[in-house]
Amino acid sequence: MACNVIQNSLAWCEGKVVVPGIRKRLYFIAKDKIAAWPAMVIDPDTGRPTSATLTGSFALVDGAKWKFIDILVDKSQLTSEAQGEYPSQTQLNKLTAVHPDVEEDATLGAMNFNNVDNAYLVPTMSGKYRLLGNDRYQGKATYAQDLGQGATGTASSTLTVEHTDLIPCPFYTGQIELEDGTINPDPAPSVETEGE
Helix, strand or coil: CCCCCCCCCCCCCCCCCCCCCECCEEEEEEHHHEEECCECCECCCCCCECCCECECCCEECCCCCEEEEECCHHHCEEEEEEECCCCCCEEEEEEEEEECCCCHHHHHCHHHHCCCCEEEEEEECCCCEEEECCCCCCCEEEEEEECCCCCCCCCEEEEEEEEEECCCCCEECCCEEECCEEECCCCCCCCCCCCC
């Protein structure tokens, strides 16, 4: 049996800027509000994705919209690491999002995340969107609060999310329907510079 293993070279141009980090506003929605997911293109012979970018947009159930959470970008991050054993390794994608509030709305926010399987869209500093969550695996989220310590402590609410996927948080270029409008991500955005 012939096996079509997909492998690509990884070039990098000397001097190319790689902007680290994620942006201030993340988006989330309960998975049961998603009627249809964007597609991951899978090679039928190997079962492996052939692209890191999903195709299409989310279709939401009637009346559903993406919600948001504002975060401290210097304390928040999106990571991915391999998990499992050969030949069945997958990626464990992890989000740590620190929200700078512990008052009533932030406290009630625990109900948005604990015991609810959400999908998350995370905008990167380069202007692209990465998806944390999928329709294959259930995610796990925890929401913690720290009221700070003494006069110089920092109070915050921290959302921690883990989701298994076939690749590190795939790219999403479809529409994002919000309560106050729609975001249409540019599939190839430019990097913002100071003053823009």
